[in-house]
Amino acid sequence: NSTTVGSYLASRLEEIGMKHYFAVPGDYNLVLLDKLLENKNLEMISCCNELNAGYAADGYCRATGGASAVFVTFSVGGLSLLNAVAGAYAEDLPLIAVSGGPNTNSEAEFEMLHHTLGLLDYDYQRDIFSKVTAEAVTIHDPREAPTQIDHAIQTALRFRKPVYIEIACNIADAVTSAPNVRSFGGPTASDPLSLNAAVDRAVELLSAASKPVLVAGVKLRSFGAEANFQKLADACGYAIASMPNAKGFFNEQHSHYMGIYWGPVGTPGCGEIVDSSDLCLFAGGTFTDYTTTGHAALINPSKVIQARPNSVVFPNQTFSNVKLTEFLEMLAKKLKPNDGSMIAYNRIKEEIAPLRPGTPETELSTRQLFSRIQQMLGPDSAVIAETGDSWFNGMQLDLPEGARFEVQMQYGSIGWSVGATLGFCVGAPDRRPIALIGDGSFQLTAQEVSTIIRYGLKPIIFLINNGGYTIEVEIHDGPYNTIKNWNYAELVHVFNAEDGNGFSCKARTEGELDEAIKQATAHDGPALIDVLIHRDDCSKNLLVWGGHVAKNNGRPPRFH
Numbered sequence: 127n128s129t130t131v132g133s134y135l136a137s138r139l140e141e142i143g144m145k146h147y148f149a150v151p152g153d154y155n156l157v158l159l160d161k162l163l164e165n166k167n168l169e170m171i172s173c174c175n176e177l178n179a180g181y182a183a184d185g186y187c188r189a190t191g192g193a194s195a196v197f198v199t200f201s202v203g204g205l206s207l208l209n210a211v212a213g214a215y216a217e218d219l220p221l222i223a224v225s226g227g228p229n230t231n232s233e234a235e236f237e238m239l240h241h242t243l244g245l246l247d248y249d250y251q252r253d254i255f256s257k258v259t260a261e262a263v264t265i266h267d268p269r270e271a272p273t274q275i276d277h278a279i280q281t282a283l284r285f286r287k288p289v290y291i292e293i294a295c296n297i298a299d300a301v302t303s304a305p306n307v308r309s310f311g312g313p314t315a316s317d318p319l320s321l322n323a324a325v326d327r328a329v330e331l332l333s334a335a336s337k338p339v340l341v342a343g344v345k346l347r348s349f350g351a352e353a354n355f356q357k358l359a360d361a362c363g364y365a366i367a368s369m370p371n372a373k374g375f376f377n378e379q380h381s382h383y384m385g386i387y388w389g390p391v392g393t394p395g396c397g398e399i400v401d402s403s404d405l406c407l408f409a410g411g412t413f414t415d416y417t418t419t420g421h422a423a424l425i426n427p428s429k430v431i432q433a434r435p436n437s438v439v440f441p442n443q444t445f446s447n448v449k450l451t452e453f454l455e456m457l458a459k460k461l462k463p464n465d466g467s468m469i470a471y472n473r474i475k476e477e478i479a480p481l482r483p484g485t486p487e488t489e490l491s492t493r494q495l496f497s498r499i500q501q502m503l504g505p506d507s508a509v510i511a512e513t514g515d516s517w518f519n520g521m522q523l524d525l526p527e528g529a530r531f532e533v534q535m536q537y538g539s540i541g542w543s544v545g546a547t548l549g550f551c552v553g554a555p556d557r558r559p560i561a562l563i564g565d566g567s568f569q570l571t572a573q574e575v576s577t578i579i580r581y582g583l584k585p586i587i588f589l590i591n592n593g594g595y596t597i598e599v600e601i602h603d604g605p606y607n608t609i610k611n612w613n614y615a616e617l618v619h620v621f622n623a624e625d626g627n628g629f630s631c632k633a634r635t636e637g638e639l640d641e642a643i644k645q646a647t648a649h650d651g652p653a654l655i656d657v658l659i660h661r662d663d664c665s666k667n668l669l670v671w672g673g674h675v676a677k678n679n680g681r682p683p684r685f686h
């Protein structure tokens with residue numbers, strides 16, 4: 127029996143659990159969108175531009191844990207979407223980028239086409255996407271469509287990476303085979319010999335250590351190993367830390383949780399225990415200039431075991447083809463409990479006294495802002511922290527068990543959070559996300575607030591208005607770090623037009639902020655609070671981190 131290429135794709139997306147997709151129309155993808163719309167189990171979310179549609183799909187993956195899809199037109203759409211797909215690659219998210227493409231006859235007929243470079247080579251978009259995806263295919267022959275579509279979807283789910291599917295505009299409604307039964311995704315198993323040898327080696331080294339610690343890394347979630355890590359944490363009794371881009375992947379209320387391991391800007395006492403430990407097991411960690419604070423973290427490679435997605439790396443031995451999930455699971459069964467590092471931590475940990483509020487007339491500071499945000503958090507919260515000082519202030523939030531925390535720390539493309547908040551709300555309707563968005567970031571992608579209003583989504587957005595790019599100010603200041611102020615609250619009214627339900631207001635003092643949070647929380651719709659903060663008011667940690675990162679960026683060139 128048969129179907130069309132577009133309907134085939136729609137039914138596969140539905141089959142892998144997708145309920146929504148994000149789209150911007152164009153004449154290369156209109157027929158394809160018609161086919162998608164015929165599938166009543168998938169809802170189209172129309173976005174203002176393709177970059178934001180991609181960021182929304184990024185947020186959707188984070189919310190659902192599954193794949194997402196974006197539908198765009200050729201070149202003018204696809205090349206705008208590109209940056210969000212690169213971000214999904216960096217963040218290990220299975221985003222399926224689908225672009226309409228030129229008619230299958232065009233190139234052979236030497237037909238010049240609109241929206242293109244004006245050359246007769248129409249492969250360029252697929253070539254470009256092949257650099258930021260795990261698979262990039264162009265569908266010209268409807269008979270090949272099922273194989274190409276299935277392979278691309280399987281690759282996205284298997285490797286947790288974006289893929290690119292280009293469908294020629296005259297093929298979207300061409301007849302092809304109906305989907306046949308098959309499974310998608312699924313874990314690949316470790317090599318059993320390598321797995322056992324790696325676990326035995328880890329047990330041997332960890333059992334000999336006096337104060338071993340366990341550190342959660344960003345790949346725990348993308349490789350489905352959070353539960354295995356939790357089991358290991360419960361079994362070993364070690365002190366536990368999370369790296370900044372893994373915040374929230376381990377329950378921060380766990381009795382052995384120390385906090386964020388981020389070198390000099392981590393939770394007080396945490397970095398000292400990790401750095402002074404005689405053996406650290408990092409599970410899924412990435413050691414970039416940003417996650418090590420310009421390499422100021424005192425990680426001693428001779429005292430580190432790295433459990434990576436597909437291998438375990440000891441100081442002088444590597445075991446390949448060992449799956450992170452299976453390694454952690456098996457290790458949990460074999461390790462003797464040892465609370466040496468927890469005892470050491472309890473000796474030095476600092477009780478951070480809660481901040482005393484000022485008067486209602488006191489001008490707002492980031493510290494007072496974030497002490498209010500802390501009070502808003504509950505088990506069904508989701509905090510989306512944009513690149514900026516929000517990383518540092520967000521990192522210090524104490525997450526209740528079950529609360530989610532999203533950052534794009536690997537890619538760090540400012541503006542991501544507006545689309546990501548849209549996508550997260552669509553993917554997790556049972557949560558009311560709190561978005562922490564700096565004014566600079568917001569100005570790149572502000573118009574997607576109108577899509578949040580259009581679909582009646584209800585995030586609470588804290589627009590942190592400090593007059594510019596404060597992270598850049600602290601790394602290296604200059605006139606380019608100052609931005610033009612907007613009337614952000616007024617912008618919500620612009621987007622509301624005659625039928626929107628967005629709430630917004632400004633807050634300059636602690637009293638105004640308390641009132642604003644009360645109204646935003648009570649409002650049954652999206653809310654934006656424009657929080658006015660002094661240009662130089664940033665977290666202490668940003669100052670420390672900025673200095674180290676600037677120094678690392680400025681390493682002199684070496685010549686031989």
Ligand SMILES: C/C(NCc1cnc(C)nc1N)=C(/S)[C@H](O)COP(=O)(O)OP(=O)(O)O
Pocket residue numbers: 512513514515516538539540541563564565566567568592594595596597598599
């Ligand atoms: C300009 C830039 N980074 C460079 C940059 C420029 N363009 C893109 C797309 N991504 C980037 N990270 C960054 S982090 C700004 O400080 C963000 O400013 P804002 O959102 O206002 O936050 P803070 O004031 O807290 O820093």
Ligand SMILES: [Mg+2]
Pocket residue numbers: 514564565566567590591592593594595596
């Ligand atoms: Mg700013």
